[in-house]
Amino acid sequence: DIQLTQSPSFLSASVGDRVTITCRASQGISSYLAWYQQKPGKAPKFLIYAASTLQSGVPSRFSGSGSGTEFTLTISSLQPEDFATYYCQRLNSYPLTFGGGTKVEIK
């Protein structure tokens, strides 16, 4: 199976910082990648699909890029409500694996 590795697994940042999270696939997955945000005790929220398309209603400070094996999620200016755990997910073939997650905490 194709594995997804997120880095870092944890990051500490301040409000207003630019934050970048990387998701690497063990084999090429074209642009079949989604990103989610999850807050404690809540269901994940769909942020980005097809690697770079922002889901309706998601703030424009979020962006996604990449294709093949390397992908990034960028938050251009971190806001208090963005402190959460972020997951990537590949959707090119089964099983639809998630990355291990990146927890973004307040510095």
Next chain:
Amino acid sequence: EVQLVESGGGLVQPGGSLRLSCAASGFTFSTHYMDWVRQAPGKGLEWVGRIRNKANSYTTEYAASVKGRFTISRDDSKNSLYLQMNSLKTEDTAVYYCARRYDSSADGFDIWGQGTTVTVSS
């Protein structure tokens, strides 16, 4: 309002069975693929499986960790999704979410339920 609501979680002994349900409302349930995702305590997300729509013969896919033990089904007349879990193991302990596939042109899960907790313990 577009909504998914899971139910049926609880405490079950190892080797036991449990059936989870997911009630959909606010959208045309029958046209969407539907998925189950779980999250063990303090851990990340794990995809469990998928059921396609009628146009794709209600075929299913499963994660290796549950294949042969779990069965996904749906009843479009009731706007409901199900997860039958048999031969449960302690490692199946998790919050189980149902999720809607966004659409046929862009995969990903755009709507999630609130989750239902399954605890497998003696």
